[in-house]
Amino acid sequence: MTHLPDSCDLLIIGGGVTGAGIFHEAGRMGLRVVLVERHDFAWGTSSRSSKLIHGGLRYLKEGHFLLTRDAVKERERLLNEAPGLVTPIAFLVPIYKNHGPGRWTLEAGLSIYDLLAQKRQHRYLDAEALLTQLPFIDRQALTGGYEFWDAQVDDARLVLRLIAEGRRLGGTAANYTTAVSIRRDAQGMATGAVVQETEGGATHTIGARTVINATGCWAEALHPEPSAKKHLRPLRGSHLIFAHDALPVRQAVSFVHPEDQRAIFVIPWEGVVLVGTTDLDHDRDLNLEPAITREEADYLIEGVRTLFPSLGLSLDQCIASLSGLRPVISRGGNRSPSEESREHDVWEDRGLITIAGGKLTTYRKVALDALKAAQPYLPELKDGTVEPSGFEACQDPIAEDIDLGPEAWQRLCGRYGGDARIVVAEARPEDLLPIPGTQTLWAELPYCAAHESVQHLDDLLLRRVRIGLLLPEGGKDYLPRIGRLCREPLGWGLRRWHRETFRYQEYWHQAHGFPWLKSPESILSKRFRQLKRRFIQLLLR
Ligand SMILES: Cc1cc2nc3c(=O)[nH]c(=O)nc-3n(C[C@H](O)[C@H](O)[C@H](O)COP(=O)(O)OP(=O)(O)OC[C@H]3O[C@@H](n4cnc5c(N)ncnc54)[C@H](O)[C@@H]3O)c2cc1C
Structure with a gap:
C-alpha cells in the first residue's frame, strides 16, 4: 500500500489478461498508470483457460466470423512476437461415419481458417495416417481426419510478462489490493477509487483522470451493464489434467462429445495433458474458488474414454483439475452457454469504463478498445497513439560456459522477456x-x-x-x-x-x-x- 501513488492518469482495476494488457499498452503510451488486483495477478480466469491462442474454429460455425478473424490475426502476431511463450501446436480432428462433422464441413471451415491467417496449414489424413499419429483412438467407423495448426500459451505467464514490462515502462501494479468503491466528484465524474489491502484492511484513495474496470466476471459489482438486454453470464469451464503417460498424445485432439455434440479438446501442455472443457452456468458464490464438480468430471471422463477406449482412463489417473469462469456478455434469449458470443463489450459511465468478455487470444484488441473509450478523458491519446505494441526484446544470453540449450533459453525469454538474463545470472x-x-x-x-x-x-x-x-x-x-x-x-x-x-x-x-x-x-x-x-x-x- 505504501508504494501506491496518490494520483495517476489511469487506474485499472483487475489484474487478469485484460487489465494487464491495458497496463502494458498504457505504459507504452507514456501514461502514469496504476493497476490493482484483489487476489494475485492472473488469479481469475486468466490462469484457468485452455491455454490456446486460437482463432476458435467453432466460432465460425456459430457465425462469429469477425471474432475468428481478429483472433487468427492476434495468433499470428503473438507467434512472431513472443516465441517461447506462445508456441505452435498441431491439432488432429478424427472423422467418424456415425457422428461429428464430416470431411467436407471440416474442409470448408479449415479453408476459411487458413484464408484468415493467409497461409495454408491444414491437410487431410486417411484413417491409416491418422492412426499412426493417434494409435489409441477408437477405430470403429473411423474414416480419416484432419491436421491443422493453432498455438498455445502459458496463460498466467502471459499476464505476468505484461505486468513486468508495464512496470518497467513506469507503471505501478499491486496485487492483494481490492478496489472497494469508485470515487466520484459532485458532478458524478469518476475521479479514482478507494482501495484496500485484501488481507490487511488498510485503505488508500487513488485519484485518477479515468478508471477502467477490467474485473472480468466480477465487473458488474463495480458497475452493472447498462443495457437491459445484456448482462454478465459467468460460465464455468473445467478441465481434467492427466499425466502424459496415462494419455499419451503428442498433438492436440478435437472431438465431439457423444452426450451433447460439443467440441472437447485433449491438449498436451508442459508435459501433462488437459482434457476440457465444460461450459455451464456458474450459480455458486462468485467470491469462492471455482472447482470442478463430480458431474463435470464424469462428463469429461466419459468423453475421453469414448475417444480412447483402449486406455481405460479413469479419474484416479488425473493428477489435478482446473476450473475457471468465462466472463461472457449474454445478449439474453434462451441461448445455451456454448451459443453465447465470446465477443467483448465496453460500457462507459462518466469516466468509469468497464470492459468484459473477450478471449485471452484477443487481449490486445480488448485493451486497445478500452483505451479508445478512455480517450475523452485522456486527450493525449490521440487517434494513432492507440496502436498495438509488441513485447520488449530478449537480448542474447548468456556466457558460453552456461549450459542451457537454445530451447530452454527461448522458453525463459518467452516467459520473462528481458529479465530472462537475470533468471540465469x-x-x-x-x-x-x-x-x-x-x-x-x-x-x-x-x-x-x-x-x-x-x-x-x-x-x-x-x-x-x-x-x-x-x-x-x-x-x-x-x-x-x-x-x-x-x-x-x-x-x-x-x-x-x-x-x-x-x-x-x-x-x-x-x-x-x-x-x-x-x-x-x-x-x-x-x-x-x-x-x-x-x-x-x-x-x-
Ligand atoms: C475454461 C476456460 C477456458 C478458456 N480457454 C481459452 C483459450 O484457450 N483461449 C482463449 O483465448 N481464451 C480462453 N478463455 C477465455 C479467457 O480465459 C478469458 O476471456 C480471459 O482470461 C478473461 O480475462 P479477464 O482479465 O477479463 O478476467 P480475469 O482473468 O478473471 O481477471 C479479472 C481480475 O479482476 C480481479 N478483481 C475482481 N474484482 C476486483 C476488485 N474489486 N478489485 C481488484 N481486482 C478485482 C479478479 O481477482 C481477477 O483476477 C477460457 C476461459 C475459460 C473459463
Whole structure:
C-alpha cells in the first residue's frame, strides 16, 4: 500500500489478461498508470483457460466470423512476437461415419481458417495416417481426419510478462489490493477509487483522470451493464489434467462429445495433458474458488474414454483439475452457454469504463478498445497513439560456459522477456536444470520469489511457475527443496513456511483436487491431513 501513488492518469482495476494488457499498452503510451488486483495477478480466469491462442474454429460455425478473424490475426502476431511463450501446436480432428462433422464441413471451415491467417496449414489424413499419429483412438467407423495448426500459451505467464514490462515502462501494479468503491466528484465524474489491502484492511484513495474496470466476471459489482438486454453470464469451464503417460498424445485432439455434440479438446501442455472443457452456468458464490464438480468430471471422463477406449482412463489417473469462469456478455434469449458470443463489450459511465468478455487470444484488441473509450478523458491519446505494441526484446544470453540449450533459453525469454538474463545470472549452475517431470527450471523459483510480488506459496507454485498443475498433489514431494531455495528470497522464516505449505495444500485440494471423491484412501488421507494440520498448529502455538 505504501508504494501506491496518490494520483495517476489511469487506474485499472483487475489484474487478469485484460487489465494487464491495458497496463502494458498504457505504459507504452507514456501514461502514469496504476493497476490493482484483489487476489494475485492472473488469479481469475486468466490462469484457468485452455491455454490456446486460437482463432476458435467453432466460432465460425456459430457465425462469429469477425471474432475468428481478429483472433487468427492476434495468433499470428503473438507467434512472431513472443516465441517461447506462445508456441505452435498441431491439432488432429478424427472423422467418424456415425457422428461429428464430416470431411467436407471440416474442409470448408479449415479453408476459411487458413484464408484468415493467409497461409495454408491444414491437410487431410486417411484413417491409416491418422492412426499412426493417434494409435489409441477408437477405430470403429473411423474414416480419416484432419491436421491443422493453432498455438498455445502459458496463460498466467502471459499476464505476468505484461505486468513486468508495464512496470518497467513506469507503471505501478499491486496485487492483494481490492478496489472497494469508485470515487466520484459532485458532478458524478469518476475521479479514482478507494482501495484496500485484501488481507490487511488498510485503505488508500487513488485519484485518477479515468478508471477502467477490467474485473472480468466480477465487473458488474463495480458497475452493472447498462443495457437491459445484456448482462454478465459467468460460465464455468473445467478441465481434467492427466499425466502424459496415462494419455499419451503428442498433438492436440478435437472431438465431439457423444452426450451433447460439443467440441472437447485433449491438449498436451508442459508435459501433462488437459482434457476440457465444460461450459455451464456458474450459480455458486462468485467470491469462492471455482472447482470442478463430480458431474463435470464424469462428463469429461466419459468423453475421453469414448475417444480412447483402449486406455481405460479413469479419474484416479488425473493428477489435478482446473476450473475457471468465462466472463461472457449474454445478449439474453434462451441461448445455451456454448451459443453465447465470446465477443467483448465496453460500457462507459462518466469516466468509469468497464470492459468484459473477450478471449485471452484477443487481449490486445480488448485493451486497445478500452483505451479508445478512455480517450475523452485522456486527450493525449490521440487517434494513432492507440496502436498495438509488441513485447520488449530478449537480448542474447548468456556466457558460453552456461549450459542451457537454445530451447530452454527461448522458453525463459518467452516467459520473462528481458529479465530472462537475470533468471540465469542469479542461478546456481545446479538450478539450471528442469524440475523432474516438467520443463520448469529450479532457478525460476528463487527468481520469482525475489522479483515477482509473491505473497503466498500458491502464487509461486500455481501462477509464477505452474508446477502445482503439472505434478501429483501440486508438487508436494518437492516442497522441502522449494523451501530451501525460496525461503530466503521470500523473507519467510520457518514458521511462515510451514503456515504457507499447509495453506497451499489445503487450497490445492479444494481448487485443483477432487474434494468430493470419497474413496476410502481419500477419506483416510483427508483425516490424516486434518490431524497433521491440527498437530502442527498446536506446536506452532
Ligand atoms: C475454461 C476456460 C477456458 C478458456 N480457454 C481459452 C483459450 O484457450 N483461449 C482463449 O483465448 N481464451 C480462453 N478463455 C477465455 C479467457 O480465459 C478469458 O476471456 C480471459 O482470461 C478473461 O480475462 P479477464 O482479465 O477479463 O478476467 P480475469 O482473468 O478473471 O481477471 C479479472 C481480475 O479482476 C480481479 N478483481 C475482481 N474484482 C476486483 C476488485 N474489486 N478489485 C481488484 N481486482 C478485482 C479478479 O481477482 C481477477 O483476477 C477460457 C476461459 C475459460 C473459463
